[in-house]
Each structure stands twice: as C-alpha cells, then as structure tokens.
Amino acid sequence: MRNTIKTIGKNVKITQSDEQGNVEKLIVPIADIPNRVNEGEWDDNPSLVLLLINEYWKTGNFNNADLILSYRCVIAVVFLLHCVMTNGQAYYTHRNFHLPVYLATERMGMANNIEGAFYGKESKAVAEQHILTFYQNMLEGSDKGLKLSLMGQKRYLNSMTYSLMMCLTNMLSRLPCIKEGEMTLINLNFRLNARANAFAKAIYQDIREENGGDWFTLYTKDDAIHVDIIDGVKGIRKLVDTCIKTVER
Structure with a gap:
C-alpha cells in the first residue's frame, strides 16, 4: 500500500493506492489526528501513522493532552518497527519468549505505566510537562527516521511487564x-x-x-x-x- 498525504488548510488529504491500481482517498481534520490514531484507526498501516503525526506536529497548534497522545502513538510505532527490524516480524523477544506486538497494547501500557506514574505523583499540568519531556527523550533521529534512544529503550522495556x-x-x-x-x-x-x-x-x-x-x-x-x-x-x-x-x- 502506497501512502501519500497533503495538508490542505486545516485538513489532511490521504491517498492510498495498492498494486492493483485501486485508490482510496480520505480527508481528516488535522486536529482529529491524535485521537483517531490513538483509537487505532490506522493500526494496520504504521507508516501512515507516522506521516499523519508528522503533519500534526508541523502545525505547532496543539494542547498538551493531544501532544501526549501523538508521542504515545509514535513511540508505539517506532517500537513495533524496531521489533520488525530486529526479529523480522512484529514480535518482541523477552526471556526466550516471542510475543506479538500490538500497537493498541503498547499504547495501553504507556498510558498506564508511564503516564499513570506521573499523574499519580504530580498535578495534571506538571505531570503533562514531565510526560512530554520523558517521551521526547525516548526518541532520537537517525538516517532512517525516528528511533528509540538508549534512554528510550531502557525506560520503555522497563515498562513492558504490563504490556x-x-x-x-x-x-x-x-x-x-x-x-x-x-x-x-x-x-x-x-x-x-x-x-x-x-x-x-x-x-x-x-x-x-x-x-x-x-x-x-x-x-x-x-x-x-x-x-x-x-x-x-x-x-x-x-x-x-x-x-x-x-x-x-
């Protein structure tokens, strides 16, 4: 599936085409992207998730709650792609167990184990700032795009028991x-x-x-x-x- 997106005003136009030449088009309000991605609408298309979140980030017009959702979703996809690159498929290896990675499960694990930890100790406003800093430090750029930083790998895997x-x-x-x-x-x-x-x-x-x-x-x-x-x-x-x-x- 080939994905192309184009921002038109406050919306993103998604065009998807397959090898048979079938084309699907969808208009998505930019403001809706974090919630719709977090709800799993495009879990079967991780590369599209990254493209959509990138367009959302380009706007620079967001609140902390939606920004946290966007980072949560991106980190989940980056981890899934890391597993695919490492193991050849979407499986996570833990103590010789090979378990399938589901984006919904990863998001749930982060919401409970990472975000929940901050919300349990701080006020909402302070917790949101700490979560954003934490998530931003979990990612770093590379010649192939975003990847988990060393800190991100350690912190993320430490939160994997629940997931x-x-x-x-x-x-x-x-x-x-x-x-x-x-x-x-x-x-x-x-x-x-x-x-x-x-x-x-x-x-x-x-x-x-x-x-x-x-x-x-x-x-x-x-x-x-x-x-x-x-x-x-x-x-x-x-x-x-x-x-x-x-x-x-």
Missing part, C-alpha cells in the same frame, strides 16, 4: 475456553497453556528484580496502588486468568 501480560492475554483470549467454577481453563491448547505458565514465572522474576519483593505498583489516573502478590508464580497466573475473564466478558 507483555496484555499481549499474552490477547493471545489466550482468542482460544476456545471453558469455565469451571470461577476459573478459566485454557484446555484446548496444552502447549500454549504450558508457555503461559512459564511466562508467568518470567513475569514474576521480573517483578521481584525490579521491586525487590513480591509486589508491584498499579497506577490509575488519581492514585498509585501498592499490590502484593500472593502465592508467587501461581498468583501471577491467576492474574492473567482474571484478565482473560475480563476480556471475554
């Missing part, structure tokens, strides 16, 4: 499941179930290494919640199962 768990949840939630009492059993794919158990162990090890104990912090818009892990690896696996039940509902 990785959501990736696993997405994978498992697509499998046929049955209910037994209050638990969800993934019993139609024993290999993936075994990998889920092993992955829960890896997540548990990461949490202990990062926090120095069986606990982690869950950030919400208004608060930071200390969460104790009960029953070690089994507790993490139950957390994954709970996420799956939520997705199913």
